[in-house]
Amino acid sequence: MNLTVRGKNIEVTEALRQYVEKRLSKLERFANHLDEAQVVLSLERGQHRVEVTMNMNGMILRGEEATHDMYAAVDLVVEKLERQIERYKGRILRRRGESATPLAPPLPSSPEKEEEFKVVRVKRFTWKPMSVKEAILQMNLLGHSFFVFTNADTDQVNVVYRRHDGHYGLIEPES
Helix, strand or coil, rough: EEEEEECCCCCHHHHHHHHHHHHHHHHHHHHCCEEEEEEEEEEECCCCEEEEEEEECCCEEEEEEEEECCCHHHHHHHHHHHHHHHHHHHHHHHHHCCCCCCCCCCCCHHHHHHHHCCCCCCCCCECCCCHHHHHHHHHHHHHHHHHHHCCCCCCEEEEEECCCCCCEECCCCCC
C-alpha cells in the first residue's frame, strides 16, 4: 500500500509516522486490495484530528476522528475504517469490475469565468461504471450529500443525492 502522511499545524515525527503505518497496515488483512492511503494529521483548537482517505479496488474509504491525543485519534479512525471495510466489502467487491476508466479531461473555460470564479481545490479519482445502489453506498462511505458516477445500466453520467427527507434522488440527463 502506498501511504502518504502529512501534517497540518503539526510536525509529523518519525515515531508518529511509524505508528500510523503500523496501524493502517492492519487494515490489509481485512482487504488485500488497498492501493493507497492519504493521512492528514492536524492540530486544531487543542484537538488532534486524523483524516484518512483510502482507495480499495476503486472504492474510496474515508474516516475522520478528533480527540485530545493523536495516537488515540489514529486508533479510532482505524477502527472506523475496519467497520467500513467489513460492512461494505462483500457487497462492493462482488459487484465491481476490475477495469478502471480514467476521467475525461476538463472542458476549457472562458477567461472571463476564471476572473469571476476561483477554483480552490481539484479532486481526481478513478471512474468506474456502477449501479445506482453502489453509487449510494459510495456516497455514504465518503459522507457526502451527492455523488457523480457513470450508470452501468445506461452508460451515462448520473448524480445521486441525499434528500432532506432522508431518501435519495437520482439525476439523469435527458436524451
